[in-house]
Amino acid sequence: MTGLFQRIDTVFVPTRNIEQALEWYMNILGGTPGWKSEKGEYQCVKFQDTSITLFLTSEAKYFEPRRSAFNFYVSNAEEAYEYLLSHGVKVEEVKEYGAKYFAFYDLDGNCLEVCEY
Template sequence: MTEKLLRVGTTYIPVTNVELSTEWYVLHLGAELSFKDEDKAILNLANQSIFLVKSMKGQTSNFFDVYGQERFSMTFEVNGLSALESLHTEFSNKGISVGEIEDRGHSGRNFVFLDLDGNKFDVWSELSQSFKEKYLFNS
């Protein structure tokens, strides 16, 4: 195989109400709306295209691990612990359902938050080195 996958371009997230969810993602997460109709919205968020897709009630992107724990399917990154703590406070003040900041035994810290439909997302205090080199510290 000479070609390789280069990046994740789009993530699909099930939502019950495209209009309300679009407003929530734009207002609370700073997403930029690219397109919207009654069945989907296309957002730009965290250097990725996010599709909010109208789905049946109770459908989420979450899954259960072998121990029965409900898990998130996506982790966002911020630049350092102070940025993580600041975002955690901001989300809490906005009324977003957030978990505690956790030490999971690896570098950095994390917390989980939920959208309107109960889709779980993780936030990690460590940016990947390649992202730092390409976007933050490239002279």
């Protein structure tokens, strides 16, 4: 069955407030709104050829500390770091291990990462 699974469609990111999260992902990271569910509990945010899906939840298990399930590719990690820092985003230090990378956190405390290689 080679070729059956073609690409990652989306990554689900929990949020306590869809509207605030959408604004944050648009204003801070430059995403654009995609589809939204009829009841408003899901909101797609597009980043060129990929997307994330914000999903509304108040269940504590979704907000337990964990590392990122995905990262954003950037051409300049230091520039991305300074940009996020200047917008009041909580960031960890830039590390280098064959690539430059660092973790940062959205409004709901979700751990996200940036990678330059």
